[in-house]
Structures are given as C-alpha cells and as structure tokens.
Amino acid sequence: MQMPSPDTAVLINKEHILARLRAVLPADCVIDDERETKAYECDALSAYRCPPLAVVLPRTTEEVAAVLKTCYDLSVPVVPRGSGTSLAGGALPTEDSVILGVSRLNAVLETDYDNRFIRVQTGRTNLSVSGAVEENGFFYAPDPSSQLACAIAGNIAMNSGGAHCLKYGVTSNNLMGVRMVSMEGEILDIGGAHLDAEGLDLLGVICGSEGQFGVVTEATLRILHKPEGARPVLIGFDSNEVAGACVSDIIKAGVLPVAIEFMDRPCIRATDDFSGAGYPDCEALLIIEVEGSDDEIKEQLDKITKIARTHNPVELREAGSAEEAARIWLGRKSAFGAMGQLNDYMCLDGTIPVTELPYVLRRIGEMSREFGLDVGNVFHAGDGNMHPLILYNANKPGDLETCEAFGAEILKLCVEVGGCLTGEHGVGIEKRDLMDFQFNAEDLEAQMRIKDVFDPKWLLNPAKVFPLKHTEDRRKNRVQFAAHAAE
Amino acid sequence: MHPKDETELCEILSEAQDPVRISGGDTRSDFSIDGNGLSTLGLSGIVDYVPGALTMVARTGTPLSEIQSVLAAEGQQLAFEPSDYKSVLNRSGTSTIGGVFATNSSGARRIQCGAARDFLLGVRFVDGQGKLIKNGGRVMKNVTGYDLVKLMAGSWGTLGVMSEVSFKVLPAPGKTASLLLETRNHKVAVAAMAAALGSPYDVSGAAYLPGSGACMIRVEGFEKSVAHRLNGLQGRLKEFGKIELLYDQEAKSRWEDLRCLSPFCDVSGDLWRISVKPSDGPKVYEKAAFTKGFYDWAGGLIWGIAEPDVDPRLALNGVGGHATRVRGAAREIAKFHPPSKAIAAINAAIRKRFDPKGILNRGLMG
Numbered sequence: 001m002q003m004p005s006p007d008t009a010v011l012i013n014k015e016h017i018l019a020r021l022r023a024v025l026p027a028d029c030v031i032d033d034e035r036e037t038k039a040y041e042c043d044a045l046s047a048y049r050c051p052p053l054a055v056v057l058p059r060t061t062e063e064v065a066a067v068l069k070t071c072y073d074l075s076v077p078v079v080p081r082g083s084g085t086s087l088a089g090g091a092l093p094t095e096d097s098v099i100l101g102v103s104r105l106n107a108v109l110e111t112d113y114d115n116r117f118i119r120v121q122t123g124r125t126n127l128s129v130s131g132a133v134e135e136n137g138f139f140y141a142p143d144p145s146s147q148l149a150c151a152i153a154g155n156i157a158m159n160s161g162g163a164h165c166l167k168y169g170v171t172s173n174n175l176m177g178v179r180m181v182s183m184e185g186e187i188l189d190i191g192g193a194h195l196d197a198e199g200l201d202l203l204g205v206i207c208g209s210e211g212q213f214g215v216v217t218e219a220t221l222r223i224l225h226k227p228e229g230a231r232p233v234l235i236g237f238d239s240n241e242v243a244g245a246c247v248s249d250i251i252k253a254g255v256l257p258v259a260i261e262f263m264d265r266p267c268i269r270a271t272d273d274f275s276g277a278g279y280p281d282c283e284a285l286l287i288i289e290v291e292g293s294d295d296e297i298k299e300q301l302d303k304i305t306k307i308a309r310t311h312n313p314v315e316l317r318e319a320g321s322a323e324e325a326a327r328i329w330l331g332r333k334s335a336f337g338a339m340g341q342l343n344d345y346m347c348l349d350g351t352i353p354v355t356e357l358p359y360v361l362r363r364i365g366e367m368s369r370e371f372g373l374d375v376g377n378v379f380h381a382g383d384g385n386m387h388p389l390i391l392y393n394a395n396k397p398g399d400l401e402t403c404e405a406f407g408a409e410i411l412k413l414c415v416e417v418g419g420c421l422t423g424e425h426g427v428g429i430e431k432r433d434l435m436d437f438q439f440n441a442e443d444l445e446a447q448m449r450i451k452d453v454f455d456p457k458w459l460l461n462p463a464k465v466f467p468l469k470h471t472e473d474r475r476k477n478r479v480q481f482a483a484h485a486a487e
Numbered sequence: 488m489h490p491k492d493e494t495e496l497c498e499i500l501s502e503a504q505d506p507v508r509i510s511g512g513d514t515r516s517d518f519s520i521d522g523n524g525l526s527t528l529g530l531s532g533i534v535d536y537v538p539g540a541l542t543m544v545a546r547t548g549t550p551l552s553e554i555q556s557v558l559a560a561e562g563q564q565l566a567f568e569p570s571d572y573k574s575v576l577n578r579s580g581t582s583t584i585g586g587v588f589a590t591n592s593s594g595a596r597r598i599q600c601g602a603a604r605d606f607l608l609g610v611r612f613v614d615g616q617g618k619l620i621k622n623g624g625r626v627m628k629n630v631t632g633y634d635l636v637k638l639m640a641g642s643w644g645t646l647g648v649m650s651e652v653s654f655k656v657l658p659a660p661g662k663t664a665s666l667l668l669e670t671r672n673h674k675v676a677v678a679a680m681a682a683a684l685g686s687p688y689d690v691s692g693a694a695y696l697p698g699s700g701a702c703m704i705r706v707e708g709f710e711k712s713v714a715h716r717l718n719g720l721q722g723r724l725k726e727f728g729k730i731e732l733l734y735d736q737e738a739k740s741r742w743e744d745l746r747c748l749s750p751f752c753d754v755s756g757d758l759w760r761i762s763v764k765p766s767d768g769p770k771v772y773e774k775a776a777f778t779k780g781f782y783d784w785a786g787g788l789i790w791g792i793a794e795p796d797v798d799p800r801l802a803l804n805g806v807g808g809h810a811t812r813v814r815g816a817a818r819e820i821a822k823f824h825p826p827s828k829a830i831a832a833i834n835a836a837i838r839k840r841f842d843p844k845g846i847l848n849r850g851l852m853g
Contacts, residue, residue, distance in 0.1 A: 112766075114678075114765070114766050115681070116685065159630045165628065166627075172605075188830065188833075189827075192807040192808075193764035193807055194764050194807055195598075195784060195788070196602055196604075196762055198811075198823070198824040198826060199824070199830065199852055200638060200641070200646075200834050200837060201604060201641050202830065203637075204637025205634050205635065208630050209634075225686055227689075228687045248539030248540070251538075251539050252538050252561070254562055254659070292689075292715075293715050296708075296711060296715060299712060300709070351628045353537065353540050354537075354540045355537055383628045384540070384628070385626075418626070419626050420624050420626055420629045420631040422631050423626070424628055424630060425630070426630050438632075439621070443620055443632075446614070446618075446620040446635060447635060449837075450633055451633075
C-alpha cells in the first residue's frame with residue numbers, strides 16, 4: 001500500500017506548527033511526544049502504521065475550529081479520528097499530518113422522546129448512545145459490530161451499518177443533523193430535529209465522506225422505541241444455493257425479518273469448535289431474527305419455517321427461551337473471534353445482489369484453492385453484504401500479500417456481479433486502489449468535485465478513498481489548486 | 488427536446504448554451520422557469536426487477552403507475568408513498584419515477600421507513616456539460632465513495648438530468664387499520680401522535696386534520712400484528728379523546744386522500760409545505776395563519792393554504808425547519824427555503840461544478 005511522500009515543508013515547520021496549535025488550545029490538548037503519538041499510528045487495519053506529526057484532542061467545537069483554521073493557514077494535512085476502529089485505514093496518519101481526535105467530545109446534549117431524537121457530541125461511542133436512552137425504552141438502531149468502542153464521528157464518516165439494517169437502515173438513514181467544522185474553521189449547522197433537507201441534501205453526502213469534508217462534532221440522531229421482543233430461528237441447509245433460495249423466498253413472501261445472517265461450512269465448523277454453540281453439521285446456516293410481541297413473533301416465524309420446510313432443511317431450530325435464543329446467536333457473535341483463533345485473518349466487506357450469492361460463494365471457494373488460503377464466509381444475507389474472512393499467517397513472508405491479492409479478487413468479483421467494493425466499512429486506504437475497478441474517471445471526478453467545494457486545499461484525510469494518481473495534482477499543488485477553484 | 492437514450496441526452500447537454508427546463512410528467516412543479524423544454528419521457532422502461540432482492544432499476548421517464556403495477560403484481564410497493572400533486576396543481580400528466588426522486592417526494596410512511604432519498608440506491612445522470620456520471624448501485628448496502636445518490640435526490644434537476652435510478656422496494660402490508668382519535672386541540676393531537684410513535688407498535692402513519700378534528704394513527708402488517716398493535720395503542724391513547732377504529736379500504740382511502748392532497752383540491756390560495764420538529768407544529772401552524780391545512784409526520788410536516796400576501800416562513804423565526812411553496816404565483820417570497828449564507832455558498836459552489844454553464848433549471852432552488 002503506497003502512501004504519498006510527506007510534505008517536507010510541513011516536517012521542517014514542525015516546531016512552528018506546534019507552537020501555533022498550543023497558542024489556540026489548552027496545554028494538555030496537544031501531544032507531540034513520540035512515545036505518546038505512537039498510540040495513534042494506526043487504526044484497526046493494523047498492518048499499516050505511521051506516527052503522525054502531532055495529535056490534538058480538543059474538548060469543544062470551538063477548539064476544533066481553532067485547530068482546523070490553524071492547519072488551514074499553515075497548509076498542514078489533518079486526519080480526523082473517532083475511536084480508531086476503522087477496518088479500512090480511515091484514520092491512518094501520514095508523517096506530515098495532525099491527528100484530530102474527537103474522543104473528549106462525548107457528552108449527551110439533548111434527549112427528546114416526544115420528538116424521538118438525541119443530540120450528542122460525536123466522540124461518544126455508538127453503544128453508549130443507546131445506553132443513554134435505554135431506561136426509557138428507546139434505542140439507536142445502527143449497530144456495527146464494533147459498537148462498544150466505535151465513535152459516532154466514525155459511524156458518520158463511514159456511514160456504518162450493522163446486523164439490523166435490513167429493517168432499520170444504516171447511519172445515513174438515522175442521521176437528522178450535524179454540526180460540522182470546515183477545514184477553514186467555519187462552524188456549519190446542517191439539518192436538525194426536523195426531517196429532510198432544505199435545498200441540496202448536504203447531510204446525505206457528508207455522511208460517508210470518510211472525514212474528507214469536515215469534522216463533525218455534534219450529531220442529531222433518530223431514536224426508536226424498542227420492540228416488545230425478538231426471537232431467532234436457526235435453519236441448516238445442505239447447500240449454499242438452497243439457503244440462498246430460501247432467503248429470497250422469505251423476502252418475496254412479504255416477511256421482513258430484522259436480521260438474516262448466513263454462515264458457510266468453514267465458518268460453521270470454526271465457530272462451533274470455538275463456542276460450543278451446537279450448530280448442525282451442514283453446508284450453510286441461516287439465523288433469522290424477527291421482532292414484536294409473542295403473537296407477532298409466532299406469526300412471522302410460522303411463515304418463515306413454512307417456507308424453509310419447502311427447501312428441505314437439515315435442521316430447523318426455533319428458540320423456545322431466552323437461553324436458546326442466546327445459544328443460537330452465540331456462534332455467530334463469536335465468528336470473528338473463532339476465525340481469529342485459527343489464524344490471522346483479513347475481513348472483507350463487499351456487497352452483492354442477493355441472487356448472486358450461490359455463484360459468488362462457489363467462486364470464492366475456487367479462488368481459495370488457487371491462492372492456497374482458507375476462507376470462511378459470514379454475512380448479512382438479507383442485504384447481500386458479505387464478510388469473507390481470509391485466513392493467513394502474518395509471520396510467514398509473503399502471506400499478507402497473497403491474502404491482499406486474494407481479497408482484491410473477491411472484491412472485483414463483487415463488482416462484476418453487480419455489487420460494490422464496500423458495504424459498511426468504507427474505502428479508506430484498503431480499497432482505495434480498487435476504486436478504478438468500480439468507477440470510471442468521470443465518476444471519480446464527479447465525487448472529487450464535492451471535496452473541492454468543502455476542502456479546496458485537499459488537507460482533510462487527503463490520501464484516502466481515491467487512487468493517488470487521481471488526486472496527485474490536487475494534493476501537490478494544493479495552494480494553487482484552491483486559488484484556481486475560488487475563481 | 489426528447490432524448491431517447493443517454494447518448495442523446497449527453498449530446499443535448501454538451502451542446503446546450505441556453506437554459507434548459509427539465510420535466511418528467513410535469514406533475515410536480517409549479518415553477519415558471521425559463522428554458523428550452525427537455526423531457527425525460529423518452530427514457531422509459533423498467534430495466535431490472537428482482538423481487539427476492541427487493542430492488543428495481545428503471546429509466547427515469549418510466550411512469551410511476553407502471554412501476555406501481557409491476558410491484559403490486561409481486562405484492563411489493565414503494566414504501567415511502569410519493570405524494571401526488573396533480574389535483575392541487577391541476578395537472579393531468581403521468582408522474583415519472585425520475586420526478587419522484589428528483590423532488591424527494593415522500594408521504595405518510597416517511598416517519599416509519601424513510602424518505603424517497605433513503606430508498607434510492609443508485610443513479611446514472613448527465614451533468615450540465617453532458618458528462619454521464621454513475622454513483623451508487625443496485626445493492627442495499629454500499630459505502631463505496633461519496634454518496635452522490637442522496638445529493639441527487641431532491642436536487643430538482645439542478646445538478647444533472649437523471650437517466651436511470653435503482654431503488655429499494657418493500658413488501659406491501661397485508662392488513663391496514665387506523666385508529667381515529669377525535670380532538671379539536673392541535674396540541675393534544677400532536678401529543679397523542681408522539682405517544683403513539685413513542686410506543687413499540689410500529690406506527691406507519693400519524694396525521695391530524697384540524698378541520699374535522701380527526702387524528703389518525705396507522706398500523707400495517709400481518710393480521711394478528713395489526714390487531715395486537717391497535718389494542719396496545721388504544722390503551723395508550725384513550726386518555727386523549729374518543730377513539731374509533733377503521734379497517735382495510737375505509738382506513739386506506741383516508742391515507743390515499745392525504746397522499747393526493749385531496750383536502751386542498753378545490754381550495755384556492757398558496758399551498759405551503761413546512762417541515763418542523765413535531766412538537767413545534769401547533770405553534771408554527773397557528774402563527775402561519777393558514778386558512779386550511781393538516782399535519783402529517785406526527786406533526787412534523789404541515790401542509791397549509793395561505794393568502795398570497797402572507798409569508799408563513801415568518802412562523803419559523805426562532806424555530807428550526809424549512810418551508811416550501813408548492814403552489815403560488817412567482818413573486819418576492821421565495822418558493823424554496825432560503826438557506827443560511829454559509830450553506831447557500833456551498834450549494835452554489837456544488838451547483839457551479841456540476842453545471843458550469845448555469846443552464847439546468849436555472850432559477851430553481853435559489
């Protein structure tokens with residue numbers, strides 16, 4: 001993975017930059033000791049590391065604005081960071097960048113049950129947003145697997161999803177408003193407690209912009225009342241094709257489960273060995289969860305099991321109690337840990353049209369043999385978001401490179417069958433160089449035009465999302481480019 | 488101009504020097520803007536529909552009615568219930584799917600499942616220089632690159648002419664029922680709707696018609712679910728007023744009336760659409776001095792008729808939200824809500840980059 005060579009003008013100017021940052025922030029908000037900045041050298045894509053020039057941890061929106069204005073004036077790149085849980089390298093620093101962490105901005109500013117929203121500072125973790133409204137029976141719907149640690153800021157940057165988005169949508173469907181600081185230090189309020197945008201849907205394009213448009217410090221999020229109950233059913237099949245057909249039939253029958261999770265044989269075997277969940281010995285496993293009152297749950301599960309029976313399942317297990325429900329979820333929830341016990345793994349995130357599921361799984365199996373690396377598949381089947389886990393040995397020379405090459409082929413396959421490179425993790429640096437495979441130059445140029453508007457000097461997270469060759473002019477001649485754009 | 492395919496559309500826009508007025512079925516805009524007509528009706532047809540994946544791809548000039556009947560044959564629907572302006576704008580054309588998304592038109596179910604923009608998965612569009620651009624795709628989860636799909640939804644043709652859209656569809660509900668609560672007090676109605684939405688009963692519509700004093704709460708789904716939820720809601724809402732229950736067609740027809748803005752079809756005056764925080768609804772409604780109106784989205788969307796010399800936007804002073812004049816002659820009061828200076832500058836800069844010649848629906852959206 002190539003990163004641009006650092007701007008030597010910035011490196012030489014380090015002491016001056018630090019002095020200017022210290023002039024606008026309290027002393028404990030600026031970190032430049034190499035032992036401390038090391039903690040920010042990577043995110044959850046830990047194969048790539050680079051300590052930043054400095055780290056700033058402001059406490060208020062105004063302090064964020066002061067940092068950004070200072071960096072803008074001095075033309076210093078800024079990498080925004082939530083909790084650093086990105087699997088795509090979204091928060092990976094460069095040597096010439098300042099990491100702007102929002103972790104100290106973690107307050108709940110307003111909860112309004114009558115109007116069903118919560119306003120929080122974005123350093124707050126995803127799970128603690130639900131935690132803040134739980135006592136009153138409410139929750140915040142998007143639930144990425146990292147929800148215990150990940151920050152709302154990162155969720156907004158990557159437009160995070162989760163297991164339950166088949167019913168509740170992803171971050172952008174649950175985000176009502178933001179307070180965002182532009183690279184020039186201007187504080188913008190977009191959206192709020194009312195629905196839908198006035199004028200262009202800037203909120204829609206800010207969500208998922210991977211920290212390249214501004215730093216979001218506050219968010220107004222939609223909250224929902226919790227359902228009365230939820231219950232899963234586990235169904236095993238003797239082929240991936242049949243399991244895929246069953247998913248399609250359930251959806252066609254008008255049932256909309258809250259989650260449909262799919263695991264293939266390698267993954268079933270690994271998770272069962274690891275967790276002792278007692279999964280059946282079969283080729284494909286579905287875990288389908290429905291919500292509502294007892295009667296509602298029964299009505300939906302009856303329809304689902306009736307459809308499933310027409311596909312001759314090898315096992316059909318309805319949860320009769322909370323313990324049985326937990327046991328059904330146990331293996332799925334420990335799938336990543338189970339695979340991690342077998343070996344190091346890389347987690348992919350492509351999305352495919354659900355009808356292509358059997359073909360794609362078959363091809364992944366063939367490629368697994370070609371590349372000589374094992375792979376397990378666990379994914380959100382209702383929406384086609386796959387998470388192939390490729391096993392490799394980080395200590396074996398060349399294994400990481402083989403794994404990355406295999407991963408790239410899987411993602412290209414996702415695009416070929418009509419899907420996309422990333423469903424919920426984001427592009428970051430991980431999928432940056434594959435963007436040409438999904439988009440042509442015109443498509444990418446259209447996207448970069450939006451960044452030109454929000455960040456004319458290309459200082460915010462500049463080496464991410466787009467292949468470097470497309471952004472080179474903008475990054476290298478940033479001052480001239482911005483001046484030209486302003487005309 | 489009637490392009491028959493994307494190539495023709497690209498040629499037209501790459502050569503055009505004069506303003507272009509874009510239309511689909513011409514059923515949604517009451518805007519007298521200058522420009523040579525450019526119709527999308529020649530770009531018609533469903534390209535792909537996979538009921539088991541809940542996705543459809545269609546060219547933008549495809550009639551909405553065609554899409555709805557193809558979906559209905561599979562027991563599916565456009566869940567966001569696009570509004571129908573034909574009666575209030577006195578139009579006879581046929582709405583197109585492109586127009587629905589270009590205007591981000593969403594009805595009562597928006598509070599439960601999202602707006603048109605939340606269902607749009609992918610777009611192909613031609614910008615003001617004649618360049619074909621694609622964004623998004625036909626899968627439900629996609630964060631590959633920036634989300635220009637949302638930006639295009641509700642941009643009223645000002646950034647480009649959409650040629651193809653892909654979107655998510657949902658199962659149509661088996662049963663529909665409404666709980667009808669009678670009250671003359673706007674605040675009581677909004678409080679009742681907040682209580683309904685703050686319950687676990689998955690309410691799919693909450694509207695209040697002050698004229699008849701009818702507050703309507705809708706539930707949809709399988710038979711037992713509907714019965715269970717109605718029962719639960721009755722328990723929660725009985726303190727707010729007298730309750731009556733409506734089922735199936737009797738319930739559906741009232742929501743269909745709201746979708747078509749039937750309360751206003753023979754009423755003259757300017758028609759306004761205001762989005763606010765629901766609990767601010769009654770205050771805004773009163774200050775706006777509407778002669779007739781109703782609330783949707785549990786109080787968060789106000790439709791109202793105002794005299795031509797009245798500016799209901801004044802009612803939003805000190806309150807968040809925005810107002811659009813859906814019908815009314817051109818004059819000083821802007822049709823689209825004027826954004827703050829900073830946001831207006833961003834909007835103008837984006838627009839300039841997608842339409843440097845300034846030819847696409849010039850004069851629309853500020």
